Amino acid sequence: MALKSPQQYVDSLRKLKIRAYVGGERVERIVDHPSVAPHINTVAKTYELAHMPEHREVMTATSHLTGERIHRYTHIFQSADDLVKKIQMLRLLGQVTGTCFQRCVGLDALNAMYAVSYEVDQAQQTDYHQRFRKYLTRVQAEDLMLAGAMTDPKGDRSKRPGEQADPDQFVRVVERRPDGVVIRGAKLHNTGGINSHEILVLPGTALTPEEKDYAIACAVPADAPGVIFIFGRQSNDSRKLETGCDAGNPRFGVVGGEAMVVFEDVFVPNELIFLNGETKHVGALVTYFATWHRSNYGGCKGGNADVLIGATAKMTRILGTDRNAVVRDKLIEMIHMNETTYASAIGASAMGYKLPCGSFMVDPMMANTVKQNITRNVYQIGRLSHDLAGGFLATMPDAKALENPEIGHLVKKYHAAKPEFDVMERIKYGRYIEGMTSVTTMVEAMHGAGSPQAQRIVMLQGAQIEEKIKMAEQVIDGTDDVEGLPIPGAPSNR
Ligand code: SF4
Numbered sequence: 404m405a406l407k408s409p410q411q412y413v414d415s416l417r418k419l420k421i422r423a424y425v426g427g428e429r430v431e432r433i434v435d436h437p438s439v440a441p442h443i444n445t446v447a448k449t450y451e452l453a454h455m456p457e458h459r460e461v462m463t464a465t466s467h468l469t470g471e472r473i474h475r476y477t478h479i480f481q482s483a484d485d486l487v488k489k490i491q492m493l494r495l496l497g498q499v500t501g502t503c504f505q506r507c508v509g510l511d512a513l514n515a516m517y518a519v520s521y522e523v524d525q526a527q528q529t530d531y532h533q534r535f536r537k538y539l540t541r542v543q544a545e546d547l548m549l550a551g552a553m554t555d556p557k558g559d560r561s562k563r564p565g566e567q568a569d570p571d572q573f574v575r576v577v578e579r580r581p582d583g584v585v586i587r588g589a590k591l592h593n594t595g596g597i598n599s600h601e602i603l604v605l606p607g608t609a610l611t612p613e614e615k616d617y618a619i620a621c622a623v624p625a626d627a628p629g630v631i632f633i634f635g636r637q638s639n640d641s642r643k644l645e646t647g648c649d650a651g652n653p654r655f656g657v658v659g660g661e662a663m664v665v666f667e668d669v670f671v672p673n674e675l676i677f678l679n680g681e682t683k684h685v686g687a688l689v690t691y692f693a694t695w696h697r698s699n700y701g702g703c704k705g706g707n708a709d710v711l712i713g714a715t716a717k718m719t720r721i722l723g724t725d726r727n728a729v730v731r732d733k734l735i736e737m738i739h740m741n742e743t744t745y746a747s748a749i750g751a752s753a754m755g756y757k758l759p760c761g762s763f764m765v766d767p768m769m770a771n772t773v774k775q776n777i778t779r780n781v782y783q784i785g786r787l788s789h790d791l792a793g794g795f796l797a798t799m800p801d802a803k804a805l806e807n808p809e810i811g812h813l814v815k816k817y818h819a820a821k822p823e824f825d826v827m828e829r830i831k832y833g834r835y836i837e838g839m840t841s842v843t844t845m846v847e848a849m850h851g852a853g854s855p856q857a858q859r860i861v862m863l864q865g866a867q868i869e870e871k872i873k874m875a876e877q878v879i880d881g882t883d884d885v886e887g888l889p890i891p892g893a894p895s896n897r
Contacts, residue, residue: 405471406454406463407546409447416443416598419626423597423662425634433597437643438634441653442660443598445500446548449476452499461492466543467761468536476506477543479517480695480763486752490702494745497706501652501839503659503847505595507699509549512603513539514762515692516620520677521760523684532760535677538622542601550599550625552590552664553607553692564610564617574604574666575616576679583672584679586619590666592850594659597632599625602664606678609686618685620678621671629669635661637843647802648831651838658847691764694861696852697774698765701748704777704848708741708784711839714832715788721824721832722793733787740780747773768865771858778855781848785840796837799830 407415416434423430425438433439453462453474464478464485465471480486489510496504517539520531542549555564558572567573574588586604596602602623610618623630637657642649651657678684716734719725751769758764789796799818805811805827819826838844849855884890 405466405473405544405546407450407474408454409450412447412450412546412548413443415600419600419624421597421626421632422630423632423634425597438640439597439660441643441656442505442595445502445504445655446506446595446598448500448655449496449504449506450474450546452496458495461488461495464488468540468543471543473543474546476510476548477513477539477546478510479514479539480755481761482763483753483755486698486755486763486765487749490698490745490748490752493699493702494706494709497703498709499706500655501707501710501835502655502657503594503703503707505550505598505659506548507696507703508551508553508594509547509599509603511692511695511699512551512553512605513542513549514695515605515688516603516677518691518758518760518762518764519620519684519688522687523678523681525759526684527681529681531677534674538675538677545600547600548595548598549622550593550596550602550664551692552593552596552602552604553689554591555607556589556591557607563614564608565614573607573617574619576619577616577668580670583670584619584621584676585668585670586621586623586666587668588666590664592635592661593632593664594661594851596625596662596664597634597660601625602630604666605688605692606685607689609689610682612682614682615680618678618680618682619676620688622675622677623666623669623671627669627671629667631665631667632662633665635663638841639838642838645802647806648827649802649834651834651841657838657841658843661847690767691758693853693857694765694767694770697858698748698751698770700777700848700852701744701746701751701773704781705741705745705748707839708737708781711784711788711836712737712741714835714839715791718792718829718832718836721820721829723821724791730791733791737784737787740776740784744773744776744780747776767861771861771865774852775855775858775862778849778858782845785845788836788840792833792836795829796833799833805830 413434423433425436430436434443452458462475463472464475466473467481475492516535520535523529524532555573558567558569564573571588574586576584577587578585604623605620606618719730724730747769751765754766755763800814804814815826818829820829
């Protein structure tokens with residue numbers, strides 16, 4: 404069963420006995436909870452599209468371990484073309500769902516673990532890589548949905564993990580046994596965590612040699628004893644619990660249904676441990692993961708913006724402003740920003756290079772530039788969408804007013820626009836735009852895969868400023884031109 408069907412995915416979640424809390428209450432069957440179901444429905448699309456012949460090339464790949472056809476979400480990138488196809492897959496899924504489809508965190512965590520377990524073995528004669536390949540074979544065979552868990556709560560930001568008043572602010576090993584370890588701590592912002600089969604736990608920051616207990620990377624089944632999921636709050640999330648048109652994106656939800664995951668003394672057997680104390684390699688693990696994930700945003704947000712641009716363009720038709728040159732120019736601006744980030748993600752992938760383990764890494768400078776642009780362009784595209792759709796996004800009465808026989812007809816009458824469009828279309832598309840440009844969406848674009856400053860640090864490090872100064876000196880002061888040319892003011896003529 405290398406490719407699960409959407410139904411098999413949902414059924415497999417039903418079998419997991421996880422400890423989950425939504426809205427502060429213990430929930431036994433997360434699949435049937437209206438706050439979680441849209442996010443599950445989104446992931447189900449990732450399974451569905453893999454079975455469609457027209458999407459086979461981007462949604463599936465050939466396993467380098469077994470030669471089997473597998474889901475691209477469980478694949479180790481074998482070439483620059485694989486990296487490009489990943490970005491194409493993300494744009495496609497973004498277009499189909501209009502939101503975050505969650506599986507990319509697990510995919511990038513898988514790839515980071517694959518690469519680093521190889522490098523640790525080479526440096527320290529450990530056997531993590533073989534162990535990880537065995538784990539990966541199972542993940543591919545069962546087409547598992549993995550949550551990548553990386554962000555520690557971090558407590559006092561001026562202190563390192565080992566200096567915190569509460570040492571649990573970073574996930575750590577609290578007990579070592581012959582057959583495994585016991586971990587304690589929490590990871591925040593886990594995209595799709597509550598509807599995943601397993602969690603890949605990775606350290607979230609580079610560590611010093613004294614911080615061995617924090618250098619733990621491992622896989623944890625979602626229903627392992629001691630694992631607790633606490634579902635995050637989103638802007639407008641109580642709308643999911645109402646009926647009517649107010650939900651915004653009722654089928655697929657907003658962003659990834661993030662959850663905090665608490666590890667209350669969770670036992671991890673040796674076969675699921677892929678790094679244990681090798682602090683020297685944690686920096687590479689964090690960097691590999693972040694670099695792949697930063698390039699993703701040009702794909703997924705590109706697909707999401709396609710839907711938002713479409714909804715905005717439709718709104719201008721409903722309003723009767725679509726032929727106005729200024730309106731059309733604003734749509735062009737939205738398209739321009741969207742295609743720019745997509746092109747950067749494709750470029751970062753096309754320029755991918757081989758890592759020591761044989762898998763492929765995206766170009767780091769371009770990948771970080773993609774994410775940096777996302778922290779601006781998603782806001783700018785949302786701003787233009789608000790501009791074109793109008794102030795009613797923030798003021799329109801709720802679905803209950805529409806259903807009230809005393810006032811419903813008045814709400815409809817005074818929200819009508821072009822007569823060929825039903826007024827409910829204007830309201831429905833308005834709610835979609837409202838939802839997909841909400842605070843939760845924007846904050847995710849800002850901080851997902853690392854906050855903006857993290858990318859700027861990498862960009863400065865990779866920019867080779869000294870080389871650029873030499874280039875400037877050579878162009879301005881250079882003397883290697885063809886002899887005899889009459890170049891005004893050139894050093895050779897002075
Ligand atoms: Fe994937 Fe984008 Fe969601 Fe990250 S934000 S998990 S890249 S869809």
